[in-house]
Amino acid sequence: MRSALTRVLVVLTFAAALHAMAATAPPPPALEPLPEAEPPPPEIANDPELEPQVTIVRHDQVTMEEYRIGGRLVWIKVTPQYGRPYYLVAEGAGGTFVRRDSLDTGLRVPMWLLFTF
DSSP: OHHHHHHHHHHHHHHHHHHHHHHHOOOOOOOOOOOOOOOOOHHHHTOGGGSOEEEEEEOSSEEEEEEEETTEEEEEEEEESSSOOEEEEEETTTTEEEEESSSOOOOOOOOOOOOOO
């Protein structure tokens, strides 16, 4: 009985504190819309060198998609007739390629469950 009364008292105190904090919060400032972004300069907007160039090569058993940026081969997507596609990604300036099953970097942000309601 005593612990139930203590719990109710704690919950009521917490609710009163939340209500007091909400009542004393200042109103948000008046918001203004952002100005429109300027369009890119014409020499950049229509530059085909900035767009990736994709070359698709089909063989009997495999399809290869070569992605080049600025004339440099960045990565190759290899899709075999049977099986999962994989990627050959350029490593450094040495011209070596490393096989990866996806283009995912492997970075995992920790996500812990702290509270549930």
